[in-house]
Structure formats: structure tokens, C-alpha cells
Amino acid sequence: MTGRPASPSTLATAEEPVVFVIDDDASVRESLSNLFRSVGLRAEAFASAHDFLQYKLPNAPSCLILDIRLPRLSGLDFQAELAKADIHIPIIFMTGHGDIPMTVRAMKAGAVDFLTKPFRDQDMLDAVTAAIERDRNSRGEAMVLSELHTLFATLTPRERQVMALVTSGLMNKQIAAEIGLAEITVKIHRGHIMRKMGAKSLPDLVRMAELLGIGPASGRSQT
């Protein structure tokens, strides 16, 4: 994109993609790592889910290759744990003797793919490519959202309230009546909101509100 120092987090996803592998079989870890490295992908392998959790996840698009049978914890349960811990990384399952219900459960829970051993290298690489791409996208969105939240956090309670009403389409005068203020006060809050949120126009602000999921808690529709 454009070369610009801009915001610090803008370059975050510039780090190179990483593929994580969890498998208790060292030879599997070895051969998968080699496979990924052979196509220029960074790979990190772990013998257990626990080891993986010790590792500090980089801020880069990544994915996780998981055997359905893990040492202590099933792959599916680990998938659920990650989700519960709010760690969202695309998962590719592999299995030697999985069944269909497992597959369905994994896919419903958002797995990218589910490969049966033995699989062709190319299938694995295709799955990884898709997973990395998915993660790149979701990271991009998450980043935008978190920056929006950061900005939104700088608003005072009043400003947030006014923002909700403004983006819902009410006029200043209606907002003033709604929350018992003078119109001029609303205008001033509004000005602060635009500046703090970095919105260049009202449509801009509306889109931000959409992303933030702002439906006026004290709901109201327009004229």
C-alpha cells in the first residue's frame, strides 16, 4: 500500500505468516514443518496443546494444524477452548481415523478444513493457504475495529449518547429535546465527537457507528 508512518498498528500484519503444528508424533511435526518451509512458510511445531499455549502468538496471519487426537485433550475440545479463550486462529484438522460427526462438529465450529491421513501435500498446502488468507482478512477487520474502539473509548458518556442519536438520523434539535439539552450543547458535543473519532464527514461517522454496533440503548427512531 502507501508508504506512510501513519498509525503504528497499520503495519502490524506486515509480519510473515506462520503455520503452527501440534502433533505428538515427532516425525509428523518434522515432515509438516519441512513441507511448509519448502514453500517459504514459517512453521512452528509443538508436541502438545499445552506447549502451544506457552508460545507467544505473533501478530501475523497464521493458522493451526491439529490432529484430532491430541495427547490429553481432543482436538475438538481444544478448538472449543481456544474459542472460549477468545483466541481466533483458523484451524485445519487432520486425522487418521476420524468419523463424520467429528468432522461436522469441527466444521460447524469454524474449522477451515479437515484432512484425512494420508493426505497429499498439495491438499495441505491449499488448506493452509486458504486458512492464512482467512486469518489475514479477519485480522485486518479486527484491527480496524479495535482502533475504532480505542477512539470510541475516548468519548465521554454524553458524547457516546449523542453519537448514537446523531448516527440514528436525528437532528440536533430533536436530540436536544430527547435528552433535555440546549441545541447548542448538542452541536458542541457533536463537534467533539467528529474530532475525537476522526470522522471526516457524517457518513463516515455513521459507518463507524455501524461497525461499533451502535444502536441507541435508549432506542429511538427518526422523524
Place this chain on the structure above:
Amino acid sequence: MTGRPASPSTLATAEEPVVFVIDDDASVRESLSNLFRSVGLRAEAFASAHDFLQYKLPNAPSCLILDIRLPRLSGLDFQAELAKADIHIPIIFMTGHGDIPMTVRAMKAGAVDFLTKPFRDQDMLDAVTAAIERDRNSRGEAMVLSELHTLFATLTPRERQVMALVTSGLMNKQIAAEIGLAEITVKIHRGHIMRKMGAKSLPDLVRMAELLGIGPASGRSQT
């Protein structure tokens, strides 16, 4: 063009849900139909994909139960055909001897569930409930969208162009410069747009543009 008798399609999804079953085995059709009717769901069964396609789909939340092995066409291929024909109905697969790759393919293509025979009645009912609910939602969204498209279609080319620029956050004067018009003309277009689209406020219009996916074809960013 103001006084308008609501819209006819608003009550569309009021029809009762329907479950479609395609299976070449009459006893399967029979028992599934009975199962669904026993819980008060309308069911329609077909012996082949072809028969199903003859049937005029109702405008109601519905779903399709499909055996992976269909008479002439595999269930997966039929799923692909439906998608290609732009028929979007949630599909629940069932199979006696399916494998994991099939399952993965079906789920990736958007299947709601994939049940292995024999399955528990309750599992099927749960899947159907989820599928119907999914269809209800997507129908709701599709309906809103199609009404928006209808309104959008009444705009003249110029008005569409102005709408894109307005919702992107440009001021009238900037829009005028952008496309070589007098500011007053832009204002007039703008007025027409608001009336024709039924937007009560600028934020309203912005949200419509979002849903319509309007990014100015002749792209331009603001100030």
C-alpha cells in the same frame, strides 16, 4: 409518488415453514415426513432431484433434506447445481456410508448439517430447526435488500452517481466540482434521491448505500 400503500412483500415470510425431503427410498420419505408432521412442520417429499425442481418453491422459510446418494446425481453435485441456479436453501445431508472428504465438501459449500444413518430423530429435528431459522434470517435480509434494489432502480443514472458521492461523505460543492455541475443541481438531485429512496435522513441513506454495496465506481475519497 408519496402516498404509498406499504409494500406487498412485507408479509411474505408469514407463510409456514416447509421441509423438503429428497430420497429415492419411499420408506425414508415416509418416515421423515411423518417425523416432521409429528412436530407440526409441513413436509414435502420427492423421489428425485428432478421432481424437486419441478415443484414451485413457496416463499417461506424452508430447508432441504438430501441423501448424499441421489438416483442420478450426487447430493453434492446437486448442492452445487442449486447454488449455480441461485437457489439458496439450507441443506441437511444424510448418508449411510459417506466419508470425511464428502462431509468437508458439503460443509464448506454451506450445508447446515451432515447426519449419518441411522440418526436419532431428535438430531434431525435439531438440524431442521437450525436450518429453518437460518433460512428465515437470510430471507429476511434478502427481502430488505430486494426492496432497496427496487427503490434504487427508480433513480436516474445521475442520481445514482450523486448518491454514491453523497454517501461517501462529499459536500454538495465538492460533488458539483467532481462531476462538473452547479451546486444547486446537486442539491436538487439529492432531494430527489432522498424522496425516491424513502430515506428519512442522511444516515438512513448511508446505511442503504452500505447495504447496496455502493462504492463510487468513479472512486474518490473525501477532503
Place this chain on the structure above:
DNA sequence: GGCGATCCTAAACCTCGGTATGGTCCGCGC
């Protein structure tokens, strides 16, 4: 007690949005 943040308001002033009213020009179809 002083400091800063939040919240509120007023007057003055300017820009922008929006709606008439009225008119020109062009292309299309009957």
C-alpha cells in the same frame, strides 16, 4: 485549595443543506 475533566449554556457568525419558483435544452415516442 487548586487543577483538570466533564458537562452545560449563550451570542455571534458563517457555511451547508434543502426547498421552492421558474426556466432552458435535449432526446424519445406517439
Place this chain on the structure above:
DNA sequence: GCGCGGACCATACCGAGGTTTAGGATCGCC
């Protein structure tokens, strides 16, 4: 030819948006 609709523009007017300047009030914190 005529009517019609789309596109365009001008003048005038008014309401809404937005900033600046200049306050006042409350509350928590050092």
C-alpha cells in the same frame, strides 16, 4: 409536432450544521 422526462441552472429564502469566544457548575484528585 407535441408531450414527457431527464438533466441542467439561477435567484431567493430559510432552517440546520458547526465554530469561536466566553462563560458557569460539579466532581474527583493531588
